[in-house]
Amino acid sequence: MLLRAKAYSRHLAFTELNDPSLLREKLLSLLKKCPSTKTVQQIHTQMLINFIQKPNFLLIRIIDLKDFNYASLLFHQISRPNEYAFNVMIRGLTTAWQKYSHSLKLYYQMKRLGLKPDNFTYPFVFISCANLLALNHGVSVHSSVFKIGLDEDDHVSHSLITMYARCGKLDSARKVFDEIRERDLVSWNSMISGYSKMGYAKEAVELFGRMREEEFLPDEITLVSVLGSCGDLGDLVLGKWVEGFVVKNKMDLNFYMGSALIDMYGKCGALVPARRVFDAMVNKDVVTWNAMITAYAQNGLSNEAIMLFNRMKYAGVNPDKITLIGVLSACASIGALDLGKWVDKYASQRGLRHDIFCGSIDDALKVFEDMPVTNEVSWNAMISALAFNGRAHEALLLFERMSKEGGAARPNDVTFIGVLSACVHAGLVDEGRRLFDLMSSSFGLIPKSEHYSCMVDLYARAGHLSEAWDFVERMPEKVDEIVLGALLGACQKQKNTDVSQRVMQLLLEIESSNSGNYVISSKIFANLKMWDDSAKMRALMREKGVSKTPGCSWIGIDDPKQSNWK
Incomplete structure (x- = not known):
């Protein structure tokens, strides 16, 4: 890399600078202005040619440009790096590249060389420990800080609070906070944020109250932490006060603040003010859209969540895994299988499927178990997700818990869609039948089309086609063509002509222009060597002017449907 830079250096005319000190000053001045790694390489080459040894200046600029490989190469080429070089590199590893384990290793290397870490070293070491959840290392480093008398340094104290809080040692974090003699806004923010992020919402709000009593004016960081705690506590009064404070002090309603307000209102069930804040934001990033979609999904307004998701796509904002988790939750609540399948495919194509369908469920379970109060929405979302x-x-065990421990949160229509879907995916026919009967006998619920659809799917997958058709005939509303299509596919596998002919007749009545129905029907007859019937189905397709449709997928956009051609 350094040799290649020599070609660029020919364009730099420094030959007229005969005075070495002038040349050094000129190069260092230019180094500060370098916009890219390439220009730094040119300066670096000139410094090597002219025997100018200023590696620390180079290191600072390379770190600012976030070139990890170049910075690492340069650092390891320094024969005797001093404390300053180590501090600069540790800061870069922590803040520019988030390589926290490298940062910690460099700290120990620094000590082995007999160099003395200082108040510029320790804050970044503690931040690394915090992100690695390396409590043992953090405690050991804290003891070193105490021995050399740096425990009263503000920056060191603030990073110590963060480290202990992230590692779950809130008592130790609070002890550090209480021992700060003259607290500033950063001190308060560190402790309030530590409480809020670790789920100690009550303590965060109480400390915020103390902060106000001591006449410290909160900033954006304070308010965002407090809003998170308001949402966890359902403290709508304080949440509204925060919004009033933002408006009164003409604070910017940016992505950070706007998303926090939407999230707080959503957790408090106040969706009208949440949407008001959302609509008032001129610029919205993916976090903002996620906050509003999640607010709708968590409060049972699944249709609104899906509509907003579709508008998000129209706005050209690409969904991330948080978006997809919220949309899947909404799909689960209303049985929107088509959109759910689209999300599954989208996530798979972008390598997000494992994050959404694996890790997120365990995270969701942890959040659910830690919730102080649960309602129908939270129980249903968790059952459906499982x-x-x-x-x-x-999912079925959680349903049993809800029935016994849910208190005022009783299983409803949505709950049974979730548990019946669980039976479908696991092939639990007897359990599905028991749960379907339980709806009316134990909970006084009248099964709806969605519940009948689940039973049809359950029986069809298990090969019980006559029972599946029986549920089709018992449906209280018009049967869904998707359900019939799935049943027809099952008939094809089982080579069942009796049920398949009834399904085909019903399908052609309600969806006479869908070429797939004719094609599958023709194939069923052909597989059974009923050639005349197979030919008649093809002829009927031509007679009705139905042509075979090119492959496409459909996504519901608000009310109409929009095609997504592949």
Whole structure:
């Protein structure tokens, strides 16, 4: 890399600078202005040619440009790096590249060389420990800080609070906070943020109250932490006060603040003010859209969540895994299988499927178990998430818990869609039948089309086609063509002509222009060597002017449907 830079250096005319000190000053001045790694390489080459040894200046600029390989190469070429070089590199590893384990290793290397870490070293070492959840290392480093008398340094104290809080040692973090003699706004923010992020919402709000009593004016960082705690506590009064403070002090309603307000209102069930804040934001990033979609999904307004998701796509904002988790939750609540399948495919294509369908469920379970109060929405969301992610037995166990421990949160229509879906995915026919009967006998619920659809799907997958058709005939509303299509596919596998002919007749009545129905019907007859019937189906297709449709997928956009051609 350094040799290649020599070609660029020919364009730099420094030959007229005969005075070495003038040349050094000129190069260092230019170094500060370098806009890219390439120009730094040119300066670096000139410094090597002219025997100018200023590696620390180079290191600072390379770190600012976030070139990890170049910075690492340069650092390891320094024969005797001093404290300053180590501090600069540790800061870069922590802040520019988030390579926290490298940062910690460099700290120990620094000590082995007999160099003395200082108040510019320790804050970044503690931040690294915090992100690695390396409590043992953090405690050891804290003891070193105490021995050399740096425990009263503000920057060191603030990073110590963060480290202990992230590692779950809130008592130790609070002890550090209480021992700060003259607290500033950063001190308060560090402790409030530590409480809020670790789920100690009550303590965060109480400390915020003390901060106000001591007449410290909160900034954006304070308010965002407090809003998170308001949402966890359902403290709508304080949440509204925060919004009033933002408006009164003409604070910028940016992505950070706007998303926090939407999230708080959503957790408090106040969706009208949440949407008001959302609509008032001129610029919205993916976090903002996620906050509003999640607010709708968590409060049972699944249709609104899906509509907003579609508008998000129209706005050209690419969904991330948080978006997709919220949309999947909405799909699970209303049985929107088509959109759910689209999300699954989208996530798979972008390598997000494991994050969404694996890790997120365990995270969601942890959040659910830690919730101080649960309602129908939270129980249903968790049951549906487990059901739609192949964890049927856990979904059914959670349903049993809800029935016994849910208190005022009783199983409803949406709950039974979740547990019946679990039975479908696991092939639990007897359990599905029991739960379907339980709806009316134990909970006084009248099964709806969605519940009948689940039963049809359950029986069809298990090969019980006559029972599946029986549920089709018992449906209280018009049967869904998707359900019939799935049943027809099952008939094709089982080579069942009796049920398949009834399904075909019903399908052609309600969806006479869908070429797939004719094609599948013709294939069923052909597989059974009923050639005349197969030919008649093809002829009927031509007679009605139905042509075979090119492959496409459909996504519901608000009310109409929009095609997504592949």
